[in-house]
Amino acid sequence: MTNAVRTHGLFKRYGPQVAVAGIDLIVPKGSFAGLVGPNGAGKTTTLSMITTLLRPDGGVVEIDGHNVWADPIGVKGRIGVLPEGLRLFERLSGRELLLYNGQLRGIPLSEVSSRADELLRVMDLVEAQDKLVVDYSTGMRKKIGLAAALLHNPAVLFLDEPFEGVDPVSANTLTEVLRRYTESGSTVVFSSHVMDLVERLCDWVSVMSRGYIVAQGPLDSVRQGRTLNEAFLELVGARGDAPEGGLSWLGSSSA
């Protein structure tokens, strides 16, 4: 099995704080991979470095065998990105955003329009297609962001927290689209801290904690008979229970 994504010793520090401590991330081609970890584990920094949005302090990133920082032409056409924080061109309408993206990538306008129309229909955004992105809800923004990332039919898709703050209906649409996409042999890498979702969708999991990858592999080998949540809590060294004592006044309110 070849790898869609491979990093070697990927490293990034902000001042004295090491955000990503030389990781070797592996994602096999055609897998639906989850990158999980608590807040501040370095997931976003890792994804930003892999997708050329942040310069690493050290290490190598390869996508489909192309070195990301040495051969951007080979890489940038192959990847689709949905970064964290829903950073989009707020003053374009959803449709305009898709057209802009497609044209930027040199796809002919007629082709972009027909792809955009299809994506808008699948994402259930037809009604809102002429509204400004600034007025979109979180779910709509994630959907239009995913549509923009899929527009040029990339081989590998990177999604940072695609399901955060998304309502169940939109989340369902997103997962359906992603499932169809991976079934055709394309690769999805997404970060999340919703373990149930990762367990349900992914066949490959990488667990990050404090800048390191603490476990990586097929879903079943990482969870080893437990639920992913239990395995995760143990891997990142968190205690399952809240501290005992205190809060004696809480509950059965008399006021």
Add this chain to the structure above:
Amino acid sequence: MVGLFVRLKLRLIRGSLRGDTAKQIGFVFSMIAAACCAFFGFLLFAVTRAADADVAQEIGIVAFTAFAMSWTIVPLLAFGLDETLDPSRLALFPLTPRQLAVGMLTAGATGPWPLASLIALFGAVIGLGRTAGGIVLGILAVLAVFAFCLVLSRTVTTALSGVLRSRRGRDLLAVAAVLVVVAGQLPNLLINRGVPGGGRALLDSLAAVLRWTPPGMAAHAISDGGLVGLGELVVVAASVVLLAWLWMLALRRALVTPDSSSQQAGSVRRSRIGRFLPSGMLGAVVAKELKYVRREPRGRIGWISAVVVSGFLAFSMHFEGSVFAIAPPAIAATMIGLQAANVFGIDGRALWMNAVVFTGERDVRTDLAGRHLGFAIIAVPLLTVLSVVSAILAGDLWAAVPAALTAWGVLGVSLGTGAITSVLSPYTLPERMNAFSSAAPGQGGLMFVSAFGAMLGTGLLAVPFVVLVAVGFTWVSVLAVLWGLLVSFGGRRLAGVVGWNRLPDLLAAVARPT
């Protein structure tokens, strides 16, 4: 309740300063500025004592009204809603509207600026109060006006709080801020151009009208000092009570009105500009730029101010001679070009969408070319019109030709230098424009380098031909256009190299939290 809200406000001020040196320094300056305003405001009011009683009274009436106006407008424009002004933040607490009103009033009166206004207003007691009665009434009048300002400002903010929270409302307000600044220049212009009867007549007529507003009555009461004054103060007090009642109504409504920002907004028209533009990256960027000029308040502000300043220049520099036909369009071209000194700033956090597509210097160059083309599509007709106008004003219509050519040349030069400053010294534009800062915290230096560099570069590269054209070598203006094209091309070329090499840094610099 009063003490609680005073402490809340003070704690909010302290909290916003914690661990942020830039803000702390800003706060110190703001304190010094408030102290200066208090001192000089007091002094200026007080020295009207030396003037004629009538004049002093008129000045007092106008100044008191201006105070109330600025109390209404400034919080809306500069701060929007701070936490103590936004009733919805307090909606969940078990407070009656009366308690809320008292609390929010105290919060509004706490802080350096309210104190400064109160001190400045007391100067009027010295300036206007010429009798013992006047001084006693004066103290009451100042307190009444202060209360009036507070309640008026709160009523307006509360009534508009729904609008202020919506995206459209904030957009409108941002543009309104520019218009208010412009409107503030009008009296200046009027006085400079000479009003029939001079400044005194203007003051007379203004005071005659404003005298019947509550602040005007308060000022009149101080100089009157007798029974009439007392009667006027009763009216002022009544208007404060009436406003307070209106405010409570507005509060009650604001507490149960949903946040309108989550409601569905209208659609935009599909633009047809795309049809006339080249396909691919260049056309896409041009179309996006043109949309942003219309839809993004920060873009609109830039263009509105450029147009307004150019208009002012054309009308205020109307001397005979073709030299004066050339100067206003050239200056306007520089101003428009300055907006391009940080072209990536307007994209801000969305710039990654372009960055993930760029595969080399050529793409950065194409992106810049698209932005420049977008600028030129608006600026070239604008500069042409301005050239014709200033040529007519200068009394030599033919001067419009060299003026327009020179202005286009200057535009090209400033776009070229702007491309370089855009990649060398990029900075984040804050989401909310206000009068005090136009860069993200901590990036003021970068902004200065960018603006100063662009000005200097444009100046050095443009002054030679502007001067030659101005002293009579009008044929040079043809070369100016070519020179402008050349500089903008060279600027994009260089910026392409630099921009491509520091693309991730560029992304980080324009996407700072504000």
